[in-house]
Amino acid sequence: MLRTRYAFRTFGAALLGRLSYGMVSLSLVLAIKETTDSYAVAGAIMALFGLTSVLLSPVRAGLVDRYGPRRALLPMAAAYALLLTGLACVTAWPGASGTLLGILAVPAGACTPPLGPVMRTLWSDLVPDRLLLQRAYSLDTVAEELLFVTGPLLVGLLVQVAAPSVGVAVSAALILIGSLALSSSPAVRGWAGQERFPAAPTSSEGLVSGVRPSPLRQWLLHSDPGLRQAITVSAAVGMCLGAFDLLVIAFADEHENPSPVAWVLAALSGGSAIGGLVYGAVSWRASSRLRLAFLAAALGLPLAAMGLSPHPYMLIAWAAIGGLFVAPALTTAYLIADECAGPASRTRAGAWVNTAFNAGSAGATAAIGLLLGRLPLPVCFALAAAPVVLSAATVLHQSCRPTLNTAAPIEHDAGLTS
Known part of the structure; x- marks a missing residue:
């Protein structure tokens, strides 16, 4: 590549x-x-x-x-x-x-x-x-x-x-x-901007009482559902990882053994790098949305199990397992964003996935800081994992739901398989 x-x-x-x-x-x-x-x-x-x-x-x-x-x-x-x-x-x-x-x-x-x-x-x-492209996005995510x-x-x-x-x-x-x-x-050199592409027709459904919605709101409302799902899962992954650092430190403090903290964080990063490179090398038959649901769930479940670990060193193993799915989940979200966005909005679609991740991470860090000390630590781990597991269930439900409109969705689904 x-x-x-x-x-x-x-x-x-x-x-x-x-x-x-x-x-x-x-x-x-x-x-x-x-x-x-x-x-x-x-x-x-x-x-x-x-x-x-x-x-x-x-x-x-x-x-x-x-x-x-x-x-x-x-x-x-x-x-x-x-x-x-x-x-x-x-x-x-x-x-x-x-x-x-x-x-x-x-x-x-x-x-x-x-x-x-x-x-x-x-x-x-x-x-x-x-x-x-899957390999390129995997390498890009791992390198970042x-x-x-x-x-x-x-x-x-x-x-x-x-x-x-x-x-x-x-x-x-x-x-x-x-x-x-x-x-x-x-x-x-060939990227001249949006003027290369014809403007998409404005649907009258977005008008209420003769008022035209803002371009940003109109773009989000009329974007492909797959893009919104990718943004949602990316935000959930950000929330999961944003809470992770504080949870690991709190777990180590509770067991009066801070030495494994650095190893836990290293295991998460190392697992993510390995998972991202392996994921990019495999030719997947399942659609991007089904893969996204599986990867999100596979990331959240080990995090929830961490709170039940008897010793801080057990977190290293759980972090390595959960880390295997971090880069693949983000890679898949970026792939879906690229597949769903029009030629004139691909950069913005990818930026929304990135923004959702960063916003989720920052919000979860602040929220988990307020919950620590007020709730038992296993409950905090479970709450941190809940958004990513729920987002996976939502994506899975939307992917399996039968589609009534048989025109555009059929053509679009063909582009979702690798």
């Missing part, structure tokens, strides 16, 4: 830019803490940065769909890099104003370039064969997870020889260089 024309160059450029995402959060937290000497200020600014980045991701992806990477991605990357450079300069000196840091952080989050969704859209152009592991490690090495603000500046350089290299790839 990597021998496909322009694939290696384009993928390498995207990974270089996405390494910035693995480094920027820790670098920015350390830099803000050092200059303000306040964890509260650092937490508040990072929350603003993360919220604007996550919530506006579909909007930024829609701009790329409409205008193409060279006209939309490059200005975003330039603005993002400039604002990160400003944050690096401000945090290089002690006593920086929290207000000034917030003024820089909010627009920086709003300008975060959607390199992941753009790369997944390019994959569907580079490798039109569905089996190769590894970047979020190696990024903090690089920051840890960097702060041994330089100030944390240097890590912020390096993140700015990585995103700018990666975006420039990606946009200059021959793979994006």
